[in-house]
Amino acid sequence: EELALQAIDAGAEDVKVENNYVEIYTKPEELEMVRTALDQKNLPIASAELSMMPKTMVELEEKAALQTLKLLDKLEGLDDVQHVFSNIDFSDSTLEKYKAQV
Numbered sequence: 001e002e003l004a005l006q007a008i009d010a011g012a013e014d015v016k017v018e019n020n021y022v023e024i025y026t027k028p029e030e031l032e033m034v035r036t037a038l039d040q041k042n043l044p045i046a047s048a049e050l051s052m053m054p055k056t057m058v059e060l061e062e063k064a065a066l067q068t069l070k071l072l073d074k075l076e077g078l079d080d081v082q083h084v085f086s087n088i089d090f091s092d093s094t095l096e097k098y099k100a101q102v
Helices: 002-010 028-040 062-077 092-101
Strands: 014-017 022-025
Touching: 002 014, 002 022, 002 028, 062 092
Parallel strands: none
Antiparallel strands: 014 022
């Protein structure tokens, strides 16, 4: 929680605390400023990168979701592809079924 407050003080727009890590969201033009501020406080930073975040999420029927997961995996496997972004909200059961297929 203290880390979240420090990130907000440094200019972060949103902070999500998960199990063993913290995700910090900021405007693209403020990424380096926030990273530098946290680094100066000797806080460990696993990575700092720009990501495309969807404004709205969509849910797909299971068949379409499984096909989409397969496509996303293939895209991520291409050498020329650096990042793949999606606005699909996959259900836990769909993710489990896909993992069982792979």
